[in-house]
Structures are given as C-alpha cells and as structure tokens.
Ligand SMILES: Nc1ncnc2c1ncn2[C@@H]1O[C@H](COP(=O)(O)OP(=O)(O)OP(=O)(O)O)[C@@H](O)[C@H]1O
C-alpha cells in the first residue's frame with residue numbers, strides 16, 4: 001500500500017507519471033514595502049522596483065528588450081534579452097550557462113533558523129495493523145543562509161523528515177519545530193517556504209515561459225505589473241540557465257532543465273526556506289554539480305536550503321555547508337561537511353584513506369560495519385542535539401538569542417493561504433486551460449475527431465432510419481447507441497486523464513497557487529466549449545444522416561439531451577477519476593455503467609422491471625437520456641411515419657411504439673431536470689472527494 005506521501009507525490013494514484021515541486025510562497029509582513037505608491041498583494045513579496053530588482057537603471061519593456069544605461073551585469077542581461085526569443089532545441093546540459101549576475105537582482109531574505117526538538121513521526125498502518133514510528137525523537141538545527149544535506153540510506157526517513165519540517169505532513173508529527181527560536185506558525189511558514197519534490201510535476205503542454213507566467217500571475221497577483229513580472233521571470237530564467245529555452249514546451253525539456261524549471265517556478269515569489277527532495281536524482285554528475293552550485297548561490301542571499309541527497313560524490317559533498325545523516329529514523333551525524341572526518345576520528349571510526357567520507361558515513365548508517373556502530377554514532381551526536389561538529393559552533397545561536405534578535409512576525413489578516421483573489425485564480429486557470437486545450441491532442445483534437453468519425457460510422461449504418469416506419473426499432477437502437485457514445489467517451493476520457501491532472505492539482509494546491517474551488521470552476525468552464533463543439537458536430541451529422549424529423553425544435557431537444565448526457569458522463573468520470581487511480585477507474589467506470597444500462601428501459605422495458613428493482617430506473621441517467629431522446633424524436637404528437645421500404649410497418653404510428661416501450665413521450669422537461677440534477681450531484685460529490693483526497697495525503 002502506498003503511504004500518504006507517496007500517494008501525494010505520485011498523484012494519489014501510484015502511477016507516478018507526472019511530478020513536480022511544491023512551492024509555498026512567501027511571508028510578506030516583514031517585507032511589506034510599497035513601491036512608489038504601488039499597492040502590493042498583502043501576501044506576496046512586493047517586487048522591488050524594476051531598478052532595484054535589476055540593480056541598474058535599465059528599463060525593460062514587455063518584450064524583454066532592455067534599453068538605457070546599464071551596469072556590466074545588466075548589459076549582459078539586455079544583450080541576451082534581445083538575442084533569443086525563438087523556439088530552440090534543448091541543448092546539452094554541458095552548454096548551460098547560469099547567469100549569476102541575475103542572482104544579485106533577487107531580493108535578499110532575512111535568514112531563518114530552523115530547529116527541531118524531539119521530533120517523531122508516526123504513521124498509521126491501517127485498520128488493525130497498528131502504527132509505526134518513522135522518526136524517533138530526532139533533534140537538529142539548520143542555521144539560515146546554509147545549504148544543508150539530509151543524507152542516509154534508503155528508507156532512513158529523509159523524505160519523512162523533509163515532509164515534517166516543511167509542514168506537508170502534519171498528522172502523527174510530535175515534538176517541536178522552531179523558526180528563529182519561536183514555535184512554527186504553519187500558515188505563515190507555508191507562506192515563506194517552498195517544497196520541490198523529486199519528480200517534476202509540471203504542465204507538459206505549456207512552454208517554459210508560459211509556465212513561469214502562470215506561476216507569476218498566481219503567486220504575485222494582479223497588483224504587480226506585467227513588466228515587473230516579466231523582469232523577474234527573465235532574471236530567474238537567466239539565473240537558472242533556462243532563458244534560451246523559454247519557448248520550449250515543458251515536455252520537451254531534459255531532466256535537468258525540468259528540475260531547474262521546478263526551482264524557477266518556486267523562486268518567483270522568492271521563498272526564504274526551500275526544501276528539495278532529491279534534487280540531483282536522475283541527473284548526470286555535471287548537472288548535479290550545477291544544480292547544487294545554483295542552490296549554494298541562492299543561500300548566499302539569506303535562503304535556507306534543505307535537500308535530501310543520495311550518496312553524493314566527494315566533490316558534490318563539499319558544496320554543502322552542513323550535513324544531517326539519518327539511520328532508521330535516528331540522527332547519526334549533524335555538522336559541517338568538513339568536520340565529518342574529524343568526527344569519525346573522534347568516535348573511533350576513522351574514515352579509511354581514499355574513501356569518500358559521504359560514502360563511509362552511509363555505509364556506517366546502513367549497518368555495514370555492525371549495528372553497534374550506529375548506536376555509537378547516535379549517542380555521539382545525542383540524536384542531533386550535539387552542536388560540537390558545526391562549522392562554527394560558537395556562532396550557532398540559542399533559541400532565546402534568536403528570539404531576541406528577530407521581532408515577532410506580523411500576522412496577516414487574510415485567512416486564505418493563496419496569494420491572489422478567487423477571480424484572479426479563475427481567470428489565470430482559464431487562460432492556462434485554454435492554452436492546454438488548444439494543444440491537447442487527446443482531450444481536444446482526438447475527442448472532436450472521434451465524435452466526427454463515430455457520427456459518420458453511425459450515419460452510414462443507420463442511414464434513413466429516422467424517417468422510415470419499418471425501421472423504428474433500428475432508430476431506437478441508434479438512439480441508445482448515441483446515448484452510450486456520449487456517456488462512455490467523455491467518462492472514459494476523464495477517468496483516464498484526470499488522475500494525471502490530479503497529481504498536478506495536488507502539488508499546486510499544496511503550493512497555495514489556487515484554491516480547489518477556483519480549480520474546479522475553471523476546469524468546468526474550460527471543458528464547456530469543447531463538449532459543446534464536439535457534441536454539436538456529432539449531433540448535426542447523425543441527425544441529418546439518419547433523417548430524423550427536420551424540425552428545429554426537435555433538433556434542439558435532441559441536442560440538449562445529448563449535451564446533458566455528455567455533462568453527466570463527464571461528471572461521473574470525474575467522480576471516479578478523483579476517487580480511484582487509472583487502473584481501478586478504468587475497471588469501475590464501465591462496470592458501474594452496466595446497471596445503468598439495465599435500468600434504462602432499453603431491452604427490458606420499464607414496465608417489465610421487477611417492482612423491487614423499479615428504483616433502479618430512477619437513478620439511471622441513461623433512462624432519462626433515452627426518455628429524452630424518445631420525447632425529441634417521437635414525442636410532440638409526431639404524425640404517421642412513411643412506410644416505403646416494407647409492405648407492413650408495425651410501428652408507423654409513433655404512439656403505438658411509445659406504448660410498446662412504455663414511454664409517454666411528454667417527459668422531456670422532467671428528463672432535462674433529472675439529468676441536470678445528476679450533473680450537479682456528481683459534480684458536488686467529485687468536489688467533496690477531491691477535498692477529502694487532498695486532506696488524506698497530509
Ligand atoms: N505511510 C507510511 N506507512 C508505512 N510506512 C511508511 C509510511 N511512510 C513512510 N514509511 C516508511 O518509513 C521509512 C522512511 O521513508 P522515507 O520515504 O522517508 O525514506 P527515505 O529516507 O526518503 O528513502 P529514499 O532514500 O528511498 O527516498 C520507510 O521505511 C518507509 O517505508
């Protein structure tokens with residue numbers, strides 16, 4: 001069974017197909033400066049003026065062209081700004097150039113010291129299985145402006161410690177976490193920190209630039225001007241060596257570039273504390289060095305960067321300021337990277353000559369040299385309380401000193417964790433949804449294509465059935481086939497694609513990019529035009545080709561029922577997609593549709609249903625769909641049908657046919673009402689399920 005963190009990071013479905021980081025925005029109160037009368041969103045860091053951001057007198061217009069006098073650093077910025085804005089092929093990682101001058105444009109942060117005492121984390125193993133403690137009263141201190149590595153063998157609890165410290169995991173966490181000596185206030189900590197996961201959960205169909213703009217619009221809000229956002233984006237892209245790829249689709253980026261894009265998106269609101277889970281896994285050694293060097297540079301501006309890492313090379317290991325080694329949920333070393341060898345010497349476990357100390361401590365932590373050594377190390381570090389092996393132990397401030405040095409952070413009045421308003425979130429998400437829909441081959445192009453193709457196929461098979469008295473039963477079959485097409489295609493498409501979308505939703509929602517309500521609203525609205533267009537094309541083709549009655553009112557009735565069936569199918573799929581993973585969803589969706597078919601009144605008429613199963617027909621949306629179609633085609637007192645193709649037409653009187661199938665043909669509005677109600681109910685349930693799912697992974 002997947003644990004909560006795995007569920008979260010794998011999109012709750014265990015497929016792990018898409019991934020990304022978690023960004024948490026920024027505490028504003030301490031930086032609540034306004035710039036030239038500009039009003040900044042109260043929960044975002046105000047952009048420093050374009051000049052201070054860029055540290056030059058350069059003014060940068062929206063197209064990225066820089067003008068006017070510049071310092072050497074901005075000259076570099078301006079020249080690169082003019083050169084490339086065209087789509088480029090991804091370059092090899094070796095060619096990446098990090099523009100460290102751009103770093104000076106990122107506003108510096110006041111360092112934050114993180115300390116944890118007697119921290120334990122217990123997980124519930126499920127019904128009747130008890131619980132398991134993963135972290136065992138560990139202690140630690142991560143001073144500000146440092147790059148800290150959390151190391152240890154696989155399963156030691158590195159990611160769990162990161163989850164607990166970042167506030168991602170709150171259930172089962174015991175002990176105290178202090179920020180600058182004070183107890184951590186989770187909402188404000190979430191505003192000032194970000195969490196970048198191992199896998200990059202990014203929107204694949206958006207370019208780097210579009211992803212950055214969406215992140216900026218959601219994190220910085222409408223009060224920050226476009227030019228300022230553009231300037232910040234340019235600087236970050238230059239800093240991370242992504243500027244030349246800003247027109248490249250995210251799905252075409254290399255692994256290292258995706259990793260850097262994840263970091264870039266979180267840097268937009270300039271977090272003070274950054275948590276990264278295995279930022280170097282999957283990267284070649286040169287990319288690893290570059291990512292770590294970049295992180296190291298970011299710490300120079302007051303950021304505290306904590307990342308988990310697997311067996312770094314000696315060269316990579318040296319880049320870190322401090323290292324925290326875990327072994328089966330206990331601390332076996334905490335201190336400077338340079339002090340590791342003296343520490344091992346002091347505990348009588350000297351690192352062999354020509355042996356990478358990082359490798360050696362992990363071997364010790366694995367128990368390769370005996371489990372008694374782990375106990376020796378644990379007691380030597382006092383499970384993380386011992387500060388002797390810090391680079392400069394005398395400079396490490398006690399909690400009281402830190403409290404005195406740092407004023408009490410001002411509390412923000414807003415309860416919402418998101419940085420921008422609901423309407424801004426909706427409009428940005430709608431914009432993103434529109435871009436995605438335009439490029440999405442499955443959800444848009446294939447869906448429209450399939451609707452046209454199936455309509456043509458049905459048209460060819462059921463040619464003329466709507467107008468011929470001898471083919472009423474064929475037409476009835478056609479109506480049911482259309483109903484199945486509308487409900488199944490949208491349902492299955494949603495069941496198959498939503499879990500992937502869900503993984504991004506989980507990450508971005510935890511990142512405080514937007515509320516679930518805004519996401520849900522925009523998702524519903526983005527789907528509307530595609531549903532309407534594909535349904536209309538299908539209806540027009542099949543209606544004309546099968547010679548249904550040429551009356552506008554009947555056509556619109558037919559279209560309305562088709563569209564409502566599409567909506568119900570989509571909502572039903574959403575409910576299943578939100579609840580189950582792709583495998584279970586793909587199995588369950590058709591299985592749950594079969595009883596709906598049985599109760600639709602097709603095959604077994606509503607009259608012939610056993611009385612104790614009659615309720616089934618009231619909850620079957622296919623029944624309302626079928627009844628609605630019958631009302632549109634054979635209701636409204638339709639006249640006698642022509643009987644040209646056979647000597648005898650049993651159902652040439654529509655009334656007779658209606659009697660036979662026990663439908664009255666005048667239930668159209670009731671059917672519309674029932675289908676609408678079902679859409680709303682399924683949507684509500686999906687929303688509740690989504691909300692519960694988001695809660696459950698924490
Ligand atoms: N919800 C859970 N239920 C049961 N066990 C869990 C749960 N979450 C974590 N664990 C266990 O806790 C231990 C630590 O897990 P964690 O993911 O923190 O390890 P890690 O050090 O990050 O390992 P890796 O280097 O492989 O990523 C593992 O043994 C894992 O199986």
Ligand SMILES: [Mg+2]
Nearest residue numbers: 158159160308
């Ligand atoms: Mg891990």
